[in-house]
Amino acid sequence: MKIPKPDDHMTNSSVSSLMEEMAVLLELAGENPFRVRAYQKATQVVNGLTKELKNIPGEDLIKIQGIGSKISSHIQEILTTGAFSEFASLKKKNPQRASGYNKDPWHRTQAGQIPV
Numbered sequence: 031m032k033i034p035k036p037d038d039h040m041t042n043s044s045v046s047s048l049m050e051e052m053a054v055l056l057e058l059a060g061e062n063p064f065r066v067r068a069y070q071k072a073t074q075v076v077n078g079l080t081k082e083l084k085n086i087p088g089e090d091l092i093k094i095q096g097i098g099s100k101i102s103s104h105i106q107e108i109l110t111t112g113a114f115s116e117f118a119s120l121k122k123k124n125p126q127r128a129s130g131y132n133k134d135p136w137h138r139t140q141a142g143q144i145p146v
Contacts, residue, residue, distance in 0.1 A: 042083055045083055045105060048117060049073045049104075050070070051117070055121060068098060075094060075096035076097075104117075
């Protein structure tokens with residue numbers, strides 16, 4: 031029986047979800063807004079691709095407009111391992127999960143709180 035590698039089940043949608051959650055975690059951590067925006071942009075770019083990332087050679091990822099070298103290396107790590115170390119590290123430092131926050135940037139609240 032063949033054990034699937036992480037890239038066998040990693041779709042563009044799952045990669046973009048990790049990028050989106052990374053953007054939220056960076057924002058919650060008070061990181062540079064340009065860095066947050068880079069992950070938000072990468073989410074949009076990956077969602078708009080007509081080809082699956084796993085079918086694009088790693089060296090060609092950087093050629094996609096909106097994907098920089100750091101995010102390209104993160105995508106390659108995700109496709110190889112199913113995650114990326116910077117995301118895991120930031121998630122440990124910031125125990126609030128991005129999924130526990132409202133995706134609407136004007137009403138971002140912790141789950142269960144009523145926005146004022």
